Amino acid sequence: MKQKLEEAAYDYATNKTKFRKEVLKEVDSDNYVSRKSDCMEDFQCGAEWHAKQSPWIRVEDKDGCDTSDDCVVMTKNFEIFKAYFSSKNQWMKSNGGYYDEVIDDVICWMPIPSFDEILEANRDVLERIKEKGD
Incomplete structure (x- = not known):
């Protein structure tokens, strides 16, 4: 526990x-x-x-998304896929909008960030660009 x-x-x-x-x-x-x-x-x-250092969540810590939303998953071979955690407690790989392939070797996952979250995470970069006048 x-x-x-x-x-x-x-x-x-x-x-x-x-x-x-x-x-x-x-x-x-x-x-x-x-x-x-x-x-x-x-x-x-x-x-x-x-x-706050890494957005990745280890499967040992928490297996699966809180919602049926899509996530990004990483496998043992460091392959990255768009997937979701099904009601059958399986990671399902997105294949052209269909989810028909089970991924068994997921080691970590993260929710797909919203545009606002990406913007906030990169606010310092945007401020530096604004200061330079680029």
Whole structure:
């Protein structure tokens, strides 16, 4: 079962501050609670940053799209296809608008981004182009 971010942060902070307090003797009792809280916050910020680094979702983490929308999938051979996750829990490859081929070796997938999402992700590039006057 996957652990929620808040639970993972709590466990990490508890173990980290307990080790620092009891083994390394770095944390005094008065400072312990605030150090634990800071540690939890740092863990959550790091996890959120990491989640934003790649749009790909590993099949081990979540097998299939939330909706019947098309997705982009990558296979073990690094082939990329437009596909959707069927109600039969199978990835179906798009073939000219028809979905008639099961893909068994999908390792990761991502939703097809909307135009607005692509625009937002490239906002810094667009700003630099605008500044240069290109």
